[in-house]
Amino acid sequence: MTEIIYRLLQSKDLDKYRAIRLRCLKEYPDNFGNTHKEEADSKFPKLEPAIKGTDTNSFAFGAFTAKNELIGICGFIREQRIKTAHRGEVIQMFVDKKFAGKGIGKHLLKHTIDKAFENPEIEQITLSLVYGNKAAEGLYKQMGFVQYGKLDNFFKSGDKYTSQLFMSLERAKH
16 A cells, blocks of 8 residues: 555645545535535635644644645644534545545544644533444544534535534544
């Protein structure tokens, strides 16, 4: 297997981040909240402040090949309000389909969880996923996440609705 390097994304990675983010939205439009067009038109992608280092409470990991090709991403956004600052959310989890099934997503998620829990103030990590995405759900359960809710008709694309599962991981369970 190709050597994979996992590291925090930095400002120098912004173009690669934007490219993989647009690719995941194009390839899996039903799995994410933003549309390809919304993201392409956005001047400020959600993880950009974390990648630039201007939001020190949030971060994004990347999985790179030895040739420095970005093939996977996983972000973490910490809640900002005083009463919710003890938790954060995993967002934009994606691995290039050419590299699927090789454990890359699991490693990205593990790095993200470990980094989030390095902060002693973080007690809980949440995430959401499209209902029916069994591969993602299985990975999250394997990593200790438990479902705490499901909301039908969460996303609407044309006349098609998609339900969303909500999961959490407590520091004590990690």
